[in-house]
Amino acid sequence: MNLSAKAGDFMAFDTFDEGINLGGMRSKNEIKTLICYLYNSVKENMDKGIVIQAILKQGLANYFETSSAFDDLVMNGNLIPADDEHKTYSLTKNGAEIAKQLDSTVAYTIKEKAYACAVKLLAEKKKEIENKVNIMKNDNGFTVECSVSGGDMELMKLDIYAPEMEQALILKKNFLDNPKKAYKIMLALLTKDKETVGEALEELYGIV
Numbered sequence: 645m646n647l648s649a650k651a652g653d654f655m656a657f658d659t660f661d662e663g664i665n666l667g668g669m670r671s672k673n674e675i676k677t678l679i680c681y682l683y684n685s686v687k688e689n690m691d692k693g694i695v696i697q698a699i700l701k702q703g704l705a706n707y708f709e710t711s712s713a714f715d716d717l718v719m720n721g722n723l724i725p726a727d728d729e730h731k732t733y734s735l736t737k738n739g740a741e742i743a744k745q746l747d748s749t750v751a752y753t754i755k756e757k758a759y760a761c762a763v764k765l766l767a768e769k770k771k772e773i774e775n776k777v778n779i780m781k782n783d784n785g786f787t788v789e790c791s792v793s794g795g796d797m798e799l800m801k802l803d804i805y806a807p808e809m810e811q812a813l814i815l816k817k818n819f820l821d822n823p824k825k826a827y828k829i830m831l832a833l834l835t836k837d838k839e840t841v842g843e844a845l846e847e848l849y850g851i852v
Contacts, residue, residue: 683735684743775823
């Protein structure tokens, strides 16, 4: 799709609106513009998952439309792979021009919410480099592969089933919020250390 289309074309509602909050994006070109805007604003390489989370967290667009828009940007050369190990992408010169030229097509409140979320997710991404989470498609849904690093060795590896991508992303986020605590709780459960489990629950939920 040509992103140099007339401004009026960007307002065409041509996406599914399931899961989108009031005021969210219902135009494919708006979603593409926002993705370019995020890369241009954050000035850091990011993977596809972190960008999708940034947009979904605020209910700004549908998951499948956001994923499709991202793939289109890669296909059209607006985003290029930057790091094979961490599967990040960088914005090309053409993508940066899109972000600048089409800046006025996306409401400021949407950009503000998505940018704030992207910055937070970027910080979480730095933790993910050490404590890895991969989401793999399977025949019945998705497998969330979680691992906790102890520096020069892997302390724990855990595979969790998720029927839908949205749930897989939630599992990924919650694990990366505190991977060491996840390891501590799992170890306590397996060793039947009730005291440690109780302490962990109290820290998480404020209960004994």
